[in-house]
Amino acid sequence: MEVVTIEKRTFSYVCERFMEFAKQIESLCSTHTQKVENWLDSQEVCLLLGFSKRTLQYYRSSGRLAYSQIGSKIYYKSSDIERIIAESETQNQSPKQIMPYEKN
Numbered sequence: 001m002e003v004v005t006i007e008k009r010t011f012s013y014v015c016e017r018f019m020e021f022a023k024q025i026e027s028l029c030s031t032h033t034q035k036v037e038n039w040l041d042s043q044e045v046c047l048l049l050g051f052s053k054r055t056l057q058y059y060r061s062s063g064r065l066a067y068s069q070i071g072s073k074i075y076y077k078s079s080d081i082e083r084i085i086a087e088s089e090t091q092n093q094s095p096k097q098i099m100p101y102e103k104n
Helices: 007-036 042-049 053-061 076-092
Strands: 037-039 069-071 073-077
Touching: 037 042, 037 076, 042 053, 042 069, 042 076, 073 076
Parallel strands: none
Antiparallel strands: 037 073, 069 073
16 A cells, blocks of 8 residues: 655645545536426327327427437427417417318
């Protein structure tokens, strides 16, 4: 076993710097934790909005609804779904009637 000797002043400086670093990490973690978004899969979104899978696909492809894809599974931010629900409520329509898919 090897022994390392450092001055008390240097040790105190290293401890202070470590504490500053730990506070920064804690601050970053608490900020990130507050911004955690709930994600919903396609089935949950269809049930919440009363959409068919095809209407949901139309919303994705037309850019009306942002999404993230991991492998073959698609996820949506809950805040985006809440926005669609709020928009449909302000128009006094059910979510299914917002923009039905129409074949060209």
